[in-house]
Structure formats: structure tokens, C-alpha cells
Amino acid sequence: MKVLIVGCGRVGARLARDLSEDGHEVTVVDMARSAFERLGQHFPGRMVLGNGTDQHVLEEAGAAEMDWFISVTNGDNRNIMSAQVAQRIFQIPKVMTRIYDPIREQVYREMGLYTYCPTVVGAAIARTYFEQGAEAADGARARVTGAAGTHA
Amino acid sequence: MPAPASPGRLGPMPERPAYVLVVGGGKVGFYLTHRLLKAGYEVALIEKDRTRAASISAQLGSCSCLVGDGDEMAFLATSGIERADVLAAVTGDDEDNLVACQLAKWNFKVPHTIARVNNPSNVQLFQRLGVDIAVSATELILNEIDTALANNSDAQRLPLEGTDKGVIRLTVPAGPAVGHRFSELAELASEQLLLLLRDGEPVGADTELALGDQLVILTERPTADFQLESAAVLHPVSG
Numbered sequence: 001m002k003v004l005i006v007g008c009g010r011v012g013a014r015l016a017r018d019l020s021e022d023g024h025e026v027t028v029v030d031m032a033r034s035a036f037e038r039l040g041q042h043f044p045g046r047m048v049l050g051n052g053t054d055q056h057v058l059e060e061a062g063a064a065e066m067d068w069f070i071s072v073t074n075g076d077n078r079n080i081m082s083a084q085v086a087q088r089i090f091q092i093p094k095v096m097t098r099i100y101d102p103i104r105e106q107v108y109r110e111m112g113l114y115t116y117c118p119t120v121v122g123a124a125i126a127r128t129y130f131e132q133g134a135e136a137a138d139g140a141r142a143r144v145t146g147a148a149g150t151h152a
Numbered sequence: 153m154p155a156p157a158s159p160g161r162l163g164p165m166p167e168r169p170a171y172v173l174v175v176g177g178g179k180v181g182f183y184l185t186h187r188l189l190k191a192g193y194e195v196a197l198i199e200k201d202r203t204r205a206a207s208i209s210a211q212l213g214s215c216s217c218l219v220g221d222g223d224e225m226a227f228l229a230t231s232g233i234e235r236a237d238v239l240a241a242v243t244g245d246d247e248d249n250l251v252a253c254q255l256a257k258w259n260f261k262v263p264h265t266i267a268r269v270n271n272p273s274n275v276q277l278f279q280r281l282g283v284d285i286a287v288s289a290t291e292l293i294l295n296e297i298d299t300a301l302a303n304n305s306d307a308q309r310l311p312l313e314g315t316d317k318g319v320i321r322l323t324v325p326a327g328p329a330v331g332h333r334f335s336e337l338a339e340l341a342s343e344q345l346l347l348l349l350r351d352g353e354p355v356g357a358d359t360e361l362a363l364g365d366q367l368v369i370l371t372e373r374p375t376a377d378f379q380l381e382s383a384a385v386l387h388p389v390s391g
Contacts, residue, residue, distance in 0.1 A: 053247050077247035077251040078247045080250075081247040084250075084281055088280060088281065103224075103226065104255070107254075107255060107258065
């Protein structure tokens with residue numbers, strides 16, 4: 001699959017490395033050149049320097065031919081805008097975005113973006129640990145991470 | 153959403169001024185709020201920086217400057233947004249303006265949403281994404297420059313007595329003529345190009361046209377016509 005990742009922070013870089021190792025064709029966009037260092041020296045994918053909310057930058061990154069898109073910059077609104085451009089302008093079939101604010105996450109989910117909220121997920125795992133112990137919390141984590149390969 | 157029972161909302165109440173929410177207390181937001189207040193609107197300005205908000209409150213007095221995020225729903229709900237007639241998001245970040253307008257429109261049914269757009273290529277995008285009006289200062293200024301150059305307000309026709317011709321001086325507008333050699337253009341143009349002036353002085357035929365140069369042209373056409381046609385004269389057919 002051709003994958004476009006906007007935001008090369010911890011999550012973006014890790015996902016980029018995992019997906020490339022699985023044989024996907026990955027392009028990563030970030031505004032800071034130094035962010036690409038997180039990808040390591042042997043990253044086989046493409047790196048595009050620029051603002052991921054800018055249509056021209058996404059076009060240059062090949063957005064029109066992508067199968068999957070995810071925006072994981074550190075700004076909710078930047079992720080939201082970038083994902084809407086991917087979905088509405090470039091019509092990428094699978095678009096996902098990260099939104100920290102649970103309320104905004106719910107709004108955009110209802111408006112047709114596929115979203116995930118680390119705040120909700122994190123709080124739920126913590127609560128599981130407090131109320132049901134480590135085993136239950138590990139189980140909750142494994143249900144998510146187990147499905148996503150075993151790259152450490 | 154059921155209509156509120158208050159007769160003030162439903163019945164004719166012309167004295168109720170429109171309620172405008174301004175998101176972003178930078179220069180644009182500040183002056184916008186200032187003018188809206190002067191015009192008699194009810195205005196609330198939303199600014200997330202506490203110090204900046206205090207300074208605005210001190211300067212604008214009667215304005216209620218709220219400290220908070222224009223994209224935090226819980227905060228927006230306390231701003232009276234559900235009765236706002238207009239929300240204008242004018243921060244320096246396009247993504248924040250977009251989200252503020254979308255939340256206002258979708259969740260609080262604000263009838264008119266206006267976004268300031270910093271990157272001019274976002275104007276159409278914002279409208280596709282549900283913002284009612286997207287305004288780009290860059291685009292407005294670009295249009296003004298185009299208009300100013302296209303009008304060539306300094307084009308003057310000096311009639312040559314005893315003939316039906318006249319001489320026109322025309323400032324080179326932005327367009328394909330820029331970068332062509334004067335001699336090249338003279339061959340292609342439908343009018344007789346006499347001189348190329350740079351900083352008021354004639355320059356050689358090999359000179360490439362630059363924005364702001366002036367052309368002296370011999371033509372039969374009156375000035376008004378010529379202005380309309382000037383684009384054709386200065387857009388040589390390439391190849």
C-alpha cells in the first residue's frame with residue numbers, strides 16, 4: 001500500500017518504520033528537517049519537508065496516488081485540517097487522524113473522519129489498572145498493540 | 153434544536169444588535185472588534201493569551217474579552233455562542249480558523265462563519281469544508297496589484313497632428329511580456345513599439361522587459377480602447 005504520514009514525531013516515525021518494514025511504500029511529511037532523524041539512517045521511504053495542511057505540499061508528496069493517510073502532528077487542528085484535505089481534495093480511500101481533545105474527536109468522527117483519541121485510550125488503560133489490576137490493563141494494551149505487529 | 157421560547161429571540165426586536173464572536177486577538181481581531189463595537193454590535197473577543205486579553209480589555213473597555221481557546225467546545229459553550237449571529241475566526245493560523253468555524257457551524261448552528269485565511273490557496277478549500285466566507289488579505293492585495301497594473305492609469309495618448317495616430321506611454325504589467333526582449337516584442341506586437349523606457353530613460357532594443365518599464369507605442373487607437381487591448385499587445389504569441 002502507498003501510505004502518507006503527516007507528522008514525524010514519535011508516533012509518525014514509528015508507524016513509518018513499522019509500515020516500511022512490512023513492505024508498504026511510505027512517504028512522511030514534516031515541517032522540521034530534524035524530525036526525519038527519528039526515521040533512522042536506513043529508512044527506505046520518502047521524506048517531504050513542508051506544512052502538511054498545505055495542498056501543494058501534499059500534492060508534491062503524492063497525495064493523489066495514496067491508499068492510506070494519517071495525520072499525527074502535535075496539533076489537533078493541524079491534524080484535522082490535513083485529514084480533511086486528504087479526504088475531500090485528494091480523496092484518499094482510508095484517512096485517519098489523531099485528536100487529543102475528546103470533544104473535538106467526537107465532532108469530527110461524527111462528521112465522517114476516522115479519528116482516534118490517545119487521551120481517551122490512555123485514561124481507559126489507567127482506569128483499568130486501578131480498578132482491575134495489572135493483568136487486566138496489560139490485556140487492554142495487548143488487544144491494541146498485539147494486532148499491530150511485534151516491532152519493538 | 154427547539155426554538156427558544158423567549159419572545160426576544162423570535163419576535164421582531166429590531167433594537168437587538170447582532171452578536172458577533174471574534175476569535176483571535178491579534179491586530180486583525182483587535183481592530184475588527186474595535187470597529188464592530190463602534191458600529192453598535194454586541195461583540196465578544198476570544199483570545200487565549202491572558203496578558204494579551206487583559207491589554208485588549210483595557211483598551212476596548214466595553215468589549216467583553218474572553219480568555220480561552222476558540223476551538224475548545226466547553227469554553228465556546230460559555231461564550232454565548234449559541235446565540236451568536238456571526239463568528240469571525242481571525243487568528244494567524246489557518247487550521248485554528250477552520251476548526252473554530254466548523255465547530256461554530258456544526259455544533260452551535262452559528263448562521264454566518266467567516267475565516268481569515270493566511271495561505272491564499274486555502275480560500276476555496278475552506279469554502280468546500282463548510283466555512284461561509286474565507287478572506288485572504290494576500291489575495292485581496294494581489295487582486296489590487298493586478299487591477300492597478302492592468303488599468304495602466306498613466307497611459308496617455310498624445311495625438312500626432314495631421315495624422316490619425318497618436319503616441320501612448322504604457323507601464324509594462326505583470327504578464328508574459330515580462331522577460332521578452334524589446335526587439336522581439338516589437339516584431340510580434342500588432343502596434344508599432346517605438347521606445348522602451350527604464351527609470352524614464354530609453355534603453356536598447358536587446359533589453360528584456362521588466363515589470364514597471366514603460367513602452368512608448370505608436371497607435372491609431374484612442375487611449376480607452378488601447379487600455380482594453382493593451383493586454384493583447386503585450387502578450388506576444390509564443391512559439
